[in-house]
Amino acid sequence: MKKLLLSILSIISLNVFAQPDVKFNITSDWGTGYCANINITPDQGYDDWEMVIKAPGGINSLWGANSVPIGGGEYKITPSPWKIPIATPFEIGFCGGGSSSDIEIISQSFTPTVTEVISEEIWIGENSSAYLNTGKEYYMVGINKDEPEASLHVGTNTSATSTSIVIETEGSDNAEINFQSGTGVSELNFQNGDLSDISSLTFSKNDNGATMSFYDKINSEEVIKVVDGSLYSREVVVQTDAFPDYVFSSDYNLASLSEVEASIDSLGHLPGVPAAEQVEEEGMSLSQITTIQMEKIEELTLYLIQQQKEIEALKKELNNLKK
Structure with missing residues (x-):
């Protein structure tokens, strides 16, 4: 497999590395002090950011972020932990002493959410299979979900019955889904709208071969089990048109x-x-x-x-x- 080099990558990168719109304005000034706002409008999602503000008279109070003095009348401004990643407009406010004319944004840096995916690790295999590597130990991707809760979280935005995932092959190829587990079992869970478990289908391996079990999680019991070609169940109901x-x-x-x-x-x-x-x-x-x-x-x-x-x-x- 080789790294995919696209002529449009530079265009995509411009969008990925584009900085948000940052506007600074003084909201009040009484000569010996002032209050100011910094309004930030992201054009995409950002995992992290920081600014350096010059305020020679000191910052007395700040809201919407954290500040740390770094010397020379400069302060490093960073986001509150619970306010990242960001993807919507937000505001930072602060008040300080001295003249408002001395206030200056020295530098700003925003880390796009998808920077490392787009710019570093897009791969393509011999059969045109795409792979994404974020470089992180654990990463979650959402489709129609802005806050995914799994490695891949697919949602639909309609109340009508709809298909979330379609696996399609051409010709004589087989459509397959592979479940690969470590030392545990492979499990397919079915949940209600309130995320409560309804049932699950588990697959495991033992000395006798493969085992499949269907669990009723509402009543906490195993209702069907298949081991080495034998099916176990309390009851089987058979329907026929001619008795x-x-x-x-x-x-x-x-x-x-x-x-x-x-x-x-x-x-x-x-x-x-x-x-x-x-x-x-x-x-x-x-x-x-x-x-x-x-x-x-x-x-x-x-x-x-x-x-x-x-x-x-x-x-x-x-x-x-x-x-």
Whole structure:
């Protein structure tokens, strides 16, 4: 991979390194003292800033920032910790002694929020994949979020249902999302509008292979777990469009037991049931196996009823012979 050099980088850099609009004005002057304002209008976000103000008569009070005397009647002005980064207009006010005509802004320096991203670390890979490196241990990027709370925070500005992220590939390429964890598990969390957890999907690795778990965080319980191809759950609800009560219909064609025996001899399995080889190769849905098993149970019930009737008839005939 090589560092991307763009002809427009200089234009972008001009915007990145542009200084905000700074206006200084005296609000009151009584000869032996004064009060003044410094109005700052940023043209973008800034991570930090500082000014040096010359005030030979001293600064008696200052609000909206911090001041430190550095000698020679000069003061270094820096932002309050809770007021950075900045991206909106703000005002600094101060009062001091002496003549207002002696007040002067010696220097000013503003550090743009995106300086190090744009000017130093934009990379492009062999497959045109872009990488951003801020040089910081931890950095957060927001899309439609001016105060991101994660490494990547994507928001939407509409109350209607909308898609926040689309992953699209062309041709036969696969659309993939990779979760890479350190020593822990990979977890996908689902939250409500008030940021309370609803559920989570976790993936982990153990001696038996991969494990996937679905947690109900409202009731604090694991509801689904998949381990080494086996699914664990308290209950599975299967929906089907045709349940075999049709077996009890008067027009149902119930095969005779001799026909069933012939099918078993010919096919090696019950009629209407897939062969073992087919199930082993293709699998079988819960809905399908449940329906087939219920059909066979109901057919077996009909056979038992028939046999019971035959038994009762034979008993009656036997009793008549005994008389």
